[in-house]
Amino acid sequence: MYNSKFKIDEKVILPDSSEAAWPINVTAWQSNTGHIFLDEKVARYDGSTHSLCKRGHLSPKQGYCAECVPLNNQEEYATYPKQKWNDEPLYSMALDQWYFDKNSVIDVMRETGQSAQELMLVIGEPKNAYEIDPDEYFEEHLPDGINVPDEIAEAFNTLNDAIRNCANPLCYYPSNIAVLIEEV
Numbered sequence: 001m002y003n004s005k006f007k008i009d010e011k012v013i014l015p016d017s018s019e020a021a022w023p024i025n026v027t028a029w030q031s032n033t034g035h036i037f038l039d040e041k042v043a044r045y046d047g048s049t050h051s052l053c054k055r056g057h058l059s060p061k062q063g064y065c066a067e068c069v070p071l072n073n074q075e076e077y078a079t080y081p082k083q084k085w086n087d088e089p090l091y092s093m094a095l096d097q098w099y100f101d102k103n104s105v106i107d108v109m110r111e112t113g114q115s116a117q118e119l120m121l122v123i124g125e126p127k128n129a130y131e132i133d134p135d136e137y138f139e140e141h142l143p144d145g146i147n148v149p150d151e152i153a154e155a156f157n158t159l160n161d162a163i164r165n166c167a168n169p170l171c172y173y174p175s176n177i178a179v180l181i182e183e184v
């Protein structure tokens with residue numbers, strides 16, 4: 001862009017020039033920690049230990065408001081679509097507990113006297129094992145254009161058949177679907 005070393009008419013200011021900087025009087029803020037800030041808000045934050053959350057609870061300034069966690073969960077749960085229970089495993093967001101059979105769900109509802117909504121029960125979503133591609137699995141060590149040896153590929157096929165046909169999931173994760181339980 002520039003043909004010469006300096007732009008024509010570009011002003012040159014050296015560090016020791018009076019035009020480079022000059023002193024002014026400002027109010028600085030010293031925080032509770034001893035640090036000095038020009039910005040009042042930053043200083044006040046630095047010197048504080050606690051803050052008020054959006055609901056007005058007192059909480060340590062770093063981290064989250066523990067009192068809000070169940071309230072946030074309830075608000076979120078209220079937005080979930082509802083689905084009739086077909087005996088899937090259920091997770092209680094209120095109690096942080098899993099229930100894998102019908103009786104344990106009935107028991108907890110009777111023991112606590114709470115409804116599915118109060119327990120914030122959601123349907124468990126199964127996570128199945130996934131098939132493994134041997135060429136991808138060993139990709140790091142395979143030269144370009146070379147596949148795994150045939151006997152290994154065959155063994156992976158057998159493994160993948162078992163994975164595909166396995167009726168049991170590896171685990172369940174809580175879904176975003178609230179369960180509707182008609183009667184207990």
Ligand SMILES: [Zn+2]
Pocket residue numbers: 053054055056057065066067068
């Ligand atoms: Zn809070």
